[in-house]
Amino acid sequence: MVKDKAIGIIGGMGPHAGLELVRHIFDQTVATTDQDHLPVVMFSYPDRIPDRSIFLFGKSQENPAFAIAEQIRMAESVGVVVAGIPCNTAHAPAIFNVIQEELARCGSRVRVLHLIEEAVRFVREQYPDVKRVGVLSTLAVYRLGLYRSALEAAGYEVVVPDENVQETIVNRTIFDPVYGLKAQSHPVSKIARQSLLTAIAHLRQKGVEAVVLGCTELPLAIPEPELDGLPMIDPALALARALIRETYPEQLKPL
Structure with missing residues (x-):
């Protein structure tokens, strides 16, 4: 069966954290063959996303939300329907709410889990x-x-x-x-x-x-x-399981 719902990971914050989230998705999926595994798209462009803490502490006016939203839109263009951001700081309201607003403004249909x-x-x-x-x-x-x-x-x-x-x-x-x-x-x-x-x-x-x-x-x-x-x-394990739950719940491993 072709899986037409891809999971998106917006990485680079830091890079190994994004990689770890992908590993969790693989580990938490019920699969016995390559083809059983879920489609996952990771964008990791750390140089394009400004430092979240520096922005939140008022030391920069450049909100990382816009770069993150742009990468979510890129992921949507290749079939991503649900996305996760493996960075806790990016979920501060000053960033996360703007991501949601920017996606809505662009007409994106991607669901970003918190x-x-x-x-x-x-x-x-x-x-x-x-x-x-x-x-x-x-x-x-x-x-x-x-x-x-x-x-x-x-x-x-x-x-x-x-x-x-x-x-x-x-x-x-x-x-x-x-x-x-x-x-x-x-x-x-x-x-x-x-x-x-x-x-x-x-x-x-x-x-x-x-x-x-x-x-x-x-x-x-x-x-x-x-x-x-x-x-x-x-939290990355929790997010991985949530991403599976929201796309292919029948393949979520029990804990």
């Missing part, structure tokens, strides 16, 4: 007893409270690192030019992984029952689904 909303849905469905959720993220997501607002709206108690842990450990783990995940995505540096383990231990001491890895590069360093019984929530 990474953060899908991550919250994943927690609710897979861990129904969890009430107290920790969040690790970039400084932009931290200060804008993107996960906090979504999780609290769903009834969760949200725990984030102390400000000094967020700035000196978590954010540096992502952006440090020597050992950070942006600089070393594959393989991840030992210091980046150890730094995240320290941050997770910090949240564990605060009594969290699960930790959302709220930057799409963080699961590159912490790929385990749980650490000593503490669930690690990978």
Whole structure:
């Protein structure tokens, strides 16, 4: 049977995060032959998408939404009907809402799934007893409270690192030019992984029952689904499953 609904991935934010989302789609699909797998289109033009955090902190007037919307339209031209953006910061309202407005203005029919909303849905469905959720993220997501607002709206108690842990450990783990995940995505540096383990231990001491890895590069360093019984929530996994659910639900693997 010809599959006429393609899944779109707007990558490049960072590049390995887009690749990881595609891998999740393959891994979460019921398939026994090449032909069983789903059509996936990834656009990864990182040089064309301005830095999301710089825009959100007011250090640039160039909204990345327009470049992202343009790439979604490019994906639509080759059959994409549902798309995902493996970048949490791109889901800040100042960016995501403009993407939606721009697509509507152009008459696009692509549905763009919301990474953060899908991550919250994943927690609710897979861990129904969890009430107290920790969040690790970039400084932009931290200060804008993107996960906090979504999780609290769903009834969760949200725990984030102390400000000094967020700035000196978590954010540096992502952006440090020597050992950070942006600089070393594959393989991840030992210091980046150890730094995240320290941050997770910090949240564990605060009594969290699960930790959302709220930057799409963080699961590159912490790929385990749980650490000593503490669930690690990978938003990219949640998004991958949602993309399958919205296109070929009969081929979504059970967890």
